[in-house]
Amino acid sequence: MTDRIPLKRALISVSDKTGLIDFARALSARGVEILSTGGTAKALREAGLSVVDVADVTGFPEMMDGRVKTLHPVVHGGLLALRDNEEHMAAASSHNIGMIDLLVVNLYPFEATVAKGASYEDCIENIDIGGPAMIRAAAKNHAFVTVVVDVQDYSAVLAELDANDDATTLGFRQRQAQIAYARTSAYDAAVSGWMAGAIGEETPRRRSFAGTLAQSLRYGENPHQSAAFYRDGSDRPGVATAQQWQGKELSYNNINDTDAAFELVAEFDPAEGPAVAIIKHANPCGVARGKTAVEAYRRAFDCDRTSAFGGIIALNTVLDGETAQAITEIFTEVVIAPDATDEAKQIFAAKKNLRLLTTGGLPDPAAPGLAFRQVAGGFLVQGRDNGRILRADLKVVTKRQPGEQELEDLLFAWTVAKHVKSNAIVYARDLATVGIGAGQMSRVDSTRIGKRKSEDMAEALGLTEALTIGSSVASDAFFPFADGVEALAAAGARAVIQPGGSMRDAEVIEAADRLGLAMVFTGQRHFRH
Numbered sequence: 001m002t003d004r005i006p007l008k009r010a011l012i013s014v015s016d017k018t019g020l021i022d023f024a025r026a027l028s029a030r031g032v033e034i035l036s037t038g039g040t041a042k043a044l045r046e047a048g049l050s051v052v053d054v055a056d057v058t059g060f061p062e063m064m065d066g067r068v069k070t071l072h073p074v075v076h077g078g079l080l081a082l083r084d085n086e087e088h089m090a091a092a093s094s095h096n097i098g099m100i101d102l103l104v105v106n107l108y109p110f111e112a113t114v115a116k117g118a119s120y121e122d123c124i125e126n127i128d129i130g131g132p133a134m135i136r137a138a139a140k141n142h143a144f145v146t147v148v149v150d151v152q153d154y155s156a157v158l159a160e161l162d163a164n165d166d167a168t169t170l171g172f173r174q175r176q177a178q179i180a181y182a183r184t185s186a187y188d189a190a191v192s193g194w195m196a197g198a199i200g201e202e203t204p205r206r207r208s209f210a211g212t213l214a215q216s217l218r219y220g221e222n223p224h225q226s227a228a229f230y231r232d233g234s235d236r237p238g239v240a241t242a243q244q245w246q247g248k249e250l251s252y253n254n255i256n257d258t259d260a261a262f263e264l265v266a267e268f269d270p271a272e273g274p275a276v277a278i279i280k281h282a283n284p285c286g287v288a289r290g291k292t293a294v295e296a297y298r299r300a301f302d303c304d305r306t307s308a309f310g311g312i313i314a315l316n317t318v319l320d321g322e323t324a325q326a327i328t329e330i331f332t333e334v335v336i337a338p339d340a341t342d343e344a345k346q347i348f349a350a351k352k353n354l355r356l357l358t359t360g361g362l363p364d365p366a367a368p369g370l371a372f373r374q375v376a377g378g379f380l381v382q383g384r385d386n387g388r389i390l391r392a393d394l395k396v397v398t399k400r401q402p403g404e405q406e407l408e409d410l411l412f413a414w415t416v417a418k419h420v421k422s423n424a425i426v427y428a429r430d431l432a433t434v435g436i437g438a439g440q441m442s443r444v445d446s447t448r449i450g451k452r453k454s455e456d457m458a459e460a461l462g463l464t465e466a467l468t469i470g471s472s473v474a475s476d477a478f479f480p481f482a483d484g485v486e487a488l489a490a491a492g493a494r495a496v497i498q499p500g501g502s503m504r505d506a507e508v509i510e511a512a513d514r515l516g517l518a519m520v521f522t523g524q525r526h527f528r529h
Contacts, residue, residue, distance in 0.1 A: 186210030247355030261314035288432035413474035434467035
């Protein structure tokens with residue numbers, strides 16, 4: 001392969017015209033001939049630049065509403081010809097095909113069209129055909145052709161030309177080719193994924209996902225693991241779309257935990273009052289509602305003060321100064337909220353290691369979507385767990401009916417349990433968690449852990465008894481035996497919410513009746529592995 005290829009002729013056809021004029025002017029100043037099409041050619045001419053229409057080169061006009069303009073041998077021959085192959089060059093000479101040394105193309109805005117909720121027909125019209133064909137041709141022939149698909153690479157091209165006497169090096173062209181293939185792959189993934197949804201195909205034969213690098217990370221879950229963070233292009237409010245106001249870069253674990261915290265707190269409608277979630281290792285260690293944000297924070301903190309140290313805090317409402325001041329009383333890694341007051345930002349400014357993120361909104365917990373996880377040899381795909389339970393969905397199965405406050409606490413605990421690793425047990429009182437057992441192989445063990453944490457906190461708070469006494473409890477899945485219910489009663493629980501569906505439901509209900517518990521079934525479970 002030849003290392004340096006002088007850049008003499010470029011084809012530019014872009015939808016996103018950011019930086020276009022300055023870039024084209026810099027190429028023209030280096031003596032580069034510019035070919036172009038449609039709106040791009042018009043914009044360049046209006047800026048006073050000399051442009052050759054692709055239609056004049058091919059001898060065919062743009063037609064079919066612009067669907068056909070670059071799909072022509074004169075264009076693709078100029079991109080694909082091997083300059084060191086005599087037969088290729090003889091064919092190019094015979095058919096009057098000029099070489100194209102630089103291709104600059106960004107594609108029709110398909111992803112943006114889908115994101116704004118356009119009609120099926122409009123989405124179809126925004127599927128680019130000629131662009132991907134040219135990009136793939138230029139990238140394949142990177143031995144001789146430079147391809148640019150991202151606006152942010154314009155400056156890199158000019159720097160490369162400055163450093164190499166108006167030529168590009170093989171290493172540079174290889175990097176640009178990789179970027180180009182990644183772009184067309186992501187574009188095709190967006191189209192195929194959208195179409196699967198549009199036609200109701202839940203399990204398409206092939207499924208692909210794509211992302212754009214948001215940041216390279218220092219390491220992954222552990223220092224010996226490399227890692228990076230990619231955005232998928234969706235506008236769901238969260239850590240991927242948030243603005244970071246201060247603090248060092250987020251780590252792999254920070255990003256994972258912050259996402260878990262914000263998705264949990266978004267379950268609670270801010271119109272019904274502030275809510276705060278404190279997360280540690282992707283599990284909540286305290287969640288509460290309150291009349292004010294600071295009250296919700298302090299109640300969440302009092303569930304498990306030990307685990308809250310070094311945790312992630314999420315709010316469903318604006319972070320104010322009083323809440324910010326309370327948060328600074330312990331070490332916290334990240335705080336995420338829809339917004340923050342200037343006073344809150346000022347208070348956090350003194351804590352240089354604390355990261356503050358604002359998102360501008362909350363994610364919709366009921367919205368559909370996909371979640372995927374890698375396994376050896378493949379990956380699992382499922383719909384996002386957007387299941388929600390209302391009072392009308394509850395079925396009371398015991399002799400004792402739950403009281404009004406118990407019903408509120410049961411639904412609160414159930415919502416939190418959805419975001420706790422299985423086996424999950426969540427004790428709640430007055431819309432605050434008072435004990436959480438997570439991630440155990442036995443549901444009885446989770447029950448006992450939640451009770452023990454409540455006892456420890458009662459001692460720390462100077463209380464005479466654990467807050468699990470008189471509490472309402474959620475279990476993310478059914479109780480396979482009566483021993484779990486017996487353990488809850490021993491912890492002082494008075495009401496239980498669970499999916500039901502066990503072969504031994506009758507035995508479990510009998511135990512609840514015997515122990516004086518109220519029990520309701522949801523008919524829905526929330527395993528979270």
